[in-house]
Amino acid sequence: MKSGKIFQISLILFIVTTLTIVVGIVISLINSSYPIFLRHGFGFISRSVWNPIEEDYGILPPLLGTLITSAIAISIATPLAISLAIFASEIIPSRLRSFVNNVSDLMASLPSVIYGLWGLYVLAPILHKYVMLPLHNYLGFIPLFSVKPTPTNLFTAGVLLSIMIIPFASSIIREAYTAIPYNLKEAAYSLGMTRWEVVKTMLGYIRSAIFAGVFLALGRAMGETMAVAMVVGNIMNIPKSIFDMGYTISSLIANQFPNAEAYKYMVPALYGGALILFTVGLIINLIGLHLVRRVMVKS
Amino acid sequence: MMMGKKLVLVVGLILAVAVVSLSLLLGGGITTDTVTTQTVIQTVTQKQVAGTINGAGASFLNPQMQAWASKFYELTKGRVKVNYQSIGSGAGQANFKEGLIDFAGSDPPLKKEIYDEFQGKSGIIQFPVIIGTIVVVYNIPNIETQKLRLTGEVIAKIYLGEIVYWDDPLIKELNPDLNLPHEKIIAVHRSDGSGTTRVFTAYLSKIYKPWKEKVGSDFTVQWPVDQLGNGVGAKGNEGVAAAVQQNLYSIGYVETAYAYGSGLKIALIRNRNGQYVIPTEETVKSSLIELTKILPKAHEDWSKIFPDETVDPPGLKSYPIVSFSFIILRQDYDDEIKVALLREFFTWVLTEGQKKENIVPGYYPLPPEVAQIGLEGLKLLR
Numbered sequence: 001m002k003s004g005k006i007f008q009i010s011l012i013l014f015i016v017t018t019l020t021i022v023v024g025i026v027i028s029l030i031n032s033s034y035p036i037f038l039r040h041g042f043g044f045i046s047r048s049v050w051n052p053i054e055e056d057y058g059i060l061p062p063l064l065g066t067l068i069t070s071a072i073a074i075s076i077a078t079p080l081a082i083s084l085a086i087f088a089s090e091i092i093p094s095r096l097r098s099f100v101n102n103v104s105d106l107m108a109s110l111p112s113v114i115y116g117l118w119g120l121y122v123l124a125p126i127l128h129k130y131v132m133l134p135l136h137n138y139l140g141f142i143p144l145f146s147v148k149p150t151p152t153n154l155f156t157a158g159v160l161l162s163i164m165i166i167p168f169a170s171s172i173i174r175e176a177y178t179a180i181p182y183n184l185k186e187a188a189y190s191l192g193m194t195r196w197e198v199v200k201t202m203l204g205y206i207r208s209a210i211f212a213g214v215f216l217a218l219g220r221a222m223g224e225t226m227a228v229a230m231v232v233g234n235i236m237n238i239p240k241s242i243f244d245m246g247y248t249i250s251s252l253i254a255n256q257f258p259n260a261e262a263y264k265y266m267v268p269a270l271y272g273g274a275l276i277l278f279t280v281g282l283i284i285n286l287i288g289l290h291l292v293r294r295v296m297v298k299s
Numbered sequence: 300m301m302m303g304k305k306l307v308l309v310v311g312l313i314l315a316v317a318v319v320s321l322s323l324l325l326g327g328g329i330t331t332d333t334v335t336t337q338t339v340i341q342t343v344t345q346k347q348v349a350g351t352i353n354g355a356g357a358s359f360l361n362p363q364m365q366a367w368a369s370k371f372y373e374l375t376k377g378r379v380k381v382n383y384q385s386i387g388s389g390a391g392q393a394n395f396k397e398g399l400i401d402f403a404g405s406d407p408p409l410k411k412e413i414y415d416e417f418q419g420k421s422g423i424i425q426f427p428v429i430i431g432t433i434v435v436v437y438n439i440p441n442i443e444t445q446k447l448r449l450t451g452e453v454i455a456k457i458y459l460g461e462i463v464y465w466d467d468p469l470i471k472e473l474n475p476d477l478n479l480p481h482e483k484i485i486a487v488h489r490s491d492g493s494g495t496t497r498v499f500t501a502y503l504s505k506i507y508k509p510w511k512e513k514v515g516s517d518f519t520v521q522w523p524v525d526q527l528g529n530g531v532g533a534k535g536n537e538g539v540a541a542a543v544q545q546n547l548y549s550i551g552y553v554e555t556a557y558a559y560g561s562g563l564k565i566a567l568i569r570n571r572n573g574q575y576v577i578p579t580e581e582t583v584k585s586s587l588i589e590l591t592k593i594l595p596k597a598h599e600d601w602s603k604i605f606p607d608e609t610v611d612p613p614g615l616k617s618y619p620i621v622s623f624s625f626i627i628l629r630q631d632y633d634d635e636i637k638v639a640l641l642r643e644f645f646t647w648v649l650t651e652g653q654k655k656e657n658i659v660p661g662y663y664p665l666p667p668e669v670a671q672i673g674l675e676g677l678k679l680l681r
Contacts, residue, residue: 049521050519050521051520051521052492052517052518052519052520053515053516053517053520053521120538120541121541124545125545128545147528150485150531150545150546151542151545151546152531152533152542152545229490229491229534230534230538233531233532234490234532234533234534235525235530235531235532236521236525237526237528244528245528245530245531245532247532254491254534255490255491255492255532255534256491256492256519257387257390258358258386258387258388258389258390258491258492259388259389259390259491259492259493259518259519260389260390261389261390261392261393262388262389262392262393262410262492262518263389
């Protein structure tokens with residue numbers, strides 16, 4: 001009885017700590033950023049300008065850039081992460097399994113500045129030569145590919161991000177997949193299902209884990225700073241195609257923070273960007289939760 | 300268990316390789332020193348004091364500062380330890396203002412308002428410790444290094460988006476012998492706030508009035524060429540160097556050390572006397588002879604002079620885009636030992652530290668007249 005109570009109290013303590021930290025972050029973000037909202041109002045979100053000399057800031061391009069690069073990243077990473085998870089837990093010989101899993105976990109733990117350097121010096125030139133230029137030359141009539149690409153742009157950032165988040169999403173999906181009770185699989189095989197049909201059924205069974213993995217990965221993609229700052233092009237323009245150079249909120253913060261304190265309104269502007277990033281992340285996660293719940297109810 | 304150990308070993312190895320290659324890439328720009336706000340003090344003899352001084356600021360200054368700090372640590376046999384964190388000029392000034400560090404390193408000197416604020420309280424001294432130069436680099440396949448001739452006005456017009464193609468009449472006029480291609484110029488610039496941009500844009504402002512009116516000069520500016528889709532923003536000098544290398548028909552500006560380090564082609568720039576120059580010991584010396592005449596004293600306000608007045612100096616052979624890095628100190632420290640340490644270290648930096656063997660490649664030593672500004676200033680410490 002007594003130990004039960006201690007257990008309960010300690011749990012409450014942890015919950016309160018976590019909540020306090022989150023609330024504290026939100027309060028300090030609001031507290032540090034309100035001067036910029038007082039100064040520019042909605043214009044801070046709806047305009048495209050970054051002019052420290054005039055102390056004029058509007059972060060529409062980074063906001064769009066964050067959404068575009070994350071969307072590219074997630075649409076490339078999701079199918080690959082699911083395939084990797086299935087491959088690692090279903091297809092590969094069990095002797096090699098732990099090796100593949102270790103490599104994938106190692107990928108997840110690499111510091112992002114390494115991805116950034118690799119992205120800038122290796123990935124960007126390769127993508128430019130073999131993917132972006134051909135796409136632009138042959139499919140340039142599609143607005144998506146209409147801009148003549150430079151090696152660093154939103155597309156490069158999206159691809160680099162997808163590579164960075166695949167192991168994240170994949171390891172969550174893999175854990176869920178291997179946790180499926182074995183008798184379920186046996187039952188499926190005994191019904192005469194092919195391997196493909198079994199995998200399809202099992203994936204349906206772990207839908208919510210797949211969603212969770214993808215949304216966690218999306219969160220990382222939206223918040224990535226250093227790697228993106230090195231390959232996104234860092235231009236304050238509203239993008240018209242995925243080959244346009246752009247900005248993301250996180251990379252804007254990484255770029256501008258070191259000298260921000262030399263200005264009166266740049267620090268609030270960067271905190272304002274962080275607040276908006278936080279809000280967008282929250283909205284996307286809420287939508288995600290809602291989707292997961294609907295899927296759960298259906299099944 | 301074995302698996303776990305192996306994994307740790309593999310991760311460790313990879314990290315070690317990564318760190319080594321990174322530090323090579325960044326030219327040893329990594330600071331491993333941790334922040335210590337308290338000073339360890341032990342008095343050795345009456346005059347010689349031991350301890351630590353902490354500074355932070357400009358990243359441009361960082362490689363040279365680390366070299367000086369480790370050399371001085373060696374010379375004093377561990378008696379004086381200097382920590383310098385490369386966090387950017389703006390952040391360095393802010394930390395210094397809040398009293399978190401003993402000295403700040405900064406590319407531009409303090410702004411007038413902040414200078415006045417200090418002047419009223421603890422007093423201030425600021426002096427140059429090292430000279431750097433900024434070069435314009437380009438990537439045109441059939442044109443060798445030091446063949447392309449440019450003027451400040453042409454460079455300004457490129458970044459304004461008024462000159463779009465390499466075979467523009469204005470560029471052709473300067474380079475009648477070169478076969479310039481009809482290709483769009485991709486103008487690369489820094490995306491992070493930087494002292495390099497501050498000096499480069501000060502040069503464009505001084506030489507071409509429309510630049511001053513439309514854009515101005517600061518750590519970060521609104522680049523008109525970006526609006527045309529012909530600009531590229533890159534993070535850090537190394538980022539600009541990489542972007543110029545990867546984009547055919549591009550142009551950019553970097554600190555000189557980075558241009559040589561990455562094998563970029565360097566443009567000749569026309570100085571006031573119509574000579575086309577690149578930074579060499581001779582051309583930098585010529586610039587400095589002229590500059591020494593207009594530089595203020597260490598306790599005076601520098602914000603009007605540097606960089607807006609120091610770029611494009613007269614002198615037959617002068618290189619136009621020369622830049623200083625500054626050290627900023629208070630006058631009052633209320634701590635005798637700290638004052639002694641700061642005075643000892645910076646006196647060494649301004650004398651022995653300016654000798655060739657103590658200067659990192661890519662920087663230039665101060666001429667004795669300029670070093671004297673700092674030496675005089677150090678006398679005001681108390």
